[in-house]
Amino acid sequence: MDKKxxxxxxxxxxxxxxxxxxxAAKVMRGIYSYEKQxxxxxxxxxxxxxxxxxxxxxxxxxALGAVGLGTCRxxxxxxxxxxx
Amino acid sequence: MINFELTVIDKVKxxxxxxxxxxxxxxEKRIFVFVSNMTNNWSGVDDLVQEIFFSAYKNIVTFDPxxxxxxxWLYRIARNxxxxxxxxxxxxxxxxxxxxxxxxxxxxxxxxxETLRRLDHALYQLPHKDRELFILAELEGLSYEDIAEVEQIxxxxxxxxxxxxxxxxxxxxxxx
Numbered sequence: 001m002d003k004k005x006x007x008x009x010x011x012x013x014x015x016x017x018x019x020x021x022x023x024a025a026k027v028m029r030g031i032y033s034y035e036k037q038x039x040x041x042x043x044x045x046x047x048x049x050x051x052x053x054x055x056x057x058x059x060x061x062x063a064l065g066a067v068g069l070g071t072c073r074x075x076x077x078x079x080x081x082x083x084x
Numbered sequence: 085m086i087n088f089e090l091t092v093i094d095k096v097k098x099x100x101x102x103x104x105x106x107x108x109x110x111x112e113k114r115i116f117v118f119v120s121n122m123t124n125n126w127s128g129v130d131d132l133v134q135e136i137f138f139s140a141y142k143n144i145v146t147f148d149p150x151x152x153x154x155x156x157w158l159y160r161i162a163r164n165x166x167x168x169x170x171x172x173x174x175x176x177x178x179x180x181x182x183x184x185x186x187x188x189x190x191x192x193x194x195x196x197x198e199t200l201r202r203l204d205h206a207l208y209q210l211p212h213k214d215r216e217l218f219i220l221a222e223l224e225g226l227s228y229e230d231i232a233e234v235e236q237i238x239x240x241x242x243x244x245x246x247x248x249x250x251x252x253x254x255x256x257x258x259x260x
Contacts, residue, residue, distance in 0.1 A: 003257045006199040013200075015223050017116045020130060024108040027137045031101055034138070 121219045122166040136162045152233045159234045206256040
């Protein structure tokens with residue numbers, strides 16, 4: 001084989017790639033998960049069947065409640081550290 | 085074929101995410117070849133290619149068919165992701181070509197291996213921009229017009245740069 005033949009062989013080998021069998025399905029799983037999160041995520045503004053105003057208010061309420069409780073807990077711990 | 089693609093893209097833009105799967109199936113092989121050659125990574129590019137398709141899905145509303153084909157738009161996303169990846173990671177030069185061959189003559193086999201190895205090294209010594217051009221032209225088989233669209237440069241520039249790259253690789257072959 002001459003050098004041009006080797007060059008052609010090299011080019012051909014560089015294009016031989018094994019794409020995983022279920023690659024498209026894997027990509028789609030990622031997209032479904034993203035879409036689900038986008039439509040029903042905690043602070044999303046998109047409207048969907050399970051993202052109505054009361055549900056969104058409830059989520060915000062729970063989130064703010066958790067932050068408030070966390071703050072109280074941290075204050076309580078700090079008080080015990082610094083106050084003899 | 086292009087009309088079919090545009091119909092699919094319109095469906096995806098309209099919220100039918102299942103339609104996107106046909107686009108992934110159509111372009112996955114080409115993007116794998118491009119990304120593997122750009123990053124010189126032959127086993128761990130799945131995640132990177134997945135990110136490229138994911139990014140294409142998220143930004144598909146910005147795709148304008150009047151400004152170019154979907155394939156070229158996808159190559160542009162892939163190119164930008166590869167450049168980011170190459171900046172982030174230091175390149176590891178690996179010989180992707182398997183050494184096995186059915187050449188009986190040991191001298192010719194040695195010459196063959198040396199040629200392939202040197203071509204590999206020559207490809208990865210090219211600057212990123214030149215490497216992109218070479219991969220798109222020689223391995224992906226894109227036309228000068230398409231490459232100009234992907235790279236967003238003039239056709240004349242594509243031709244002159246490709247000529248220079250080919251001359252470099254020719255020199256590599258001549259020196260063996």
